[in-house]
Amino acid sequence: MSTNYKKIAVAIDFSAQSLKALERAIKVTKEYGAILQIVNVVDTKTFGSITAYDLKYADKMKEQHLQKIEKLKEQALAAGVNEVEAIVKMGSPKELLTSLPEVELIILGATGLNQFEKMLIGSVAERIVRHAACDVLLVR
DSSP, X not given: OOOOOSEEEEEOOSSHHHHHHXXXXXXXXXXHTOEEEEEXXXXXXXXXXXXXXXXXXXXXXXXXXXXXXXXXXXXXXXXXXXXXXXXXXXXXXXXHGGGOTTOOEEEEESSOSOTGGGGSSOHHHHHHHHHOSSEEXXXX
């Protein structure tokens, strides 16, 4: 049975692995003529104590990440993807990436920025593989 993906998401944390995943996502998206969502999640759990002192910190991070994601969006459009959505959310990557609406395929790097995760399959990647309601493609 062949699947025709209409909406593909790629998870970006700006690590080398996630940028490889973006390259693969661009190829797959073009092949299917799909919509590409470039998704970044500002992991607010990693700086929870900071936000208690500076409530604007998370918003600043979100704005910085959105600027970077917009550049990746331009890269995907220049590579020939017809429609690209740039999304930055705040919260837990493990939870938000497994609940993307209407996404039929999630593409992500096998590991992310966390040094410990590089030894094994990343904990975010593992959670997505186990809990996503759609197909998942891990890129090494």
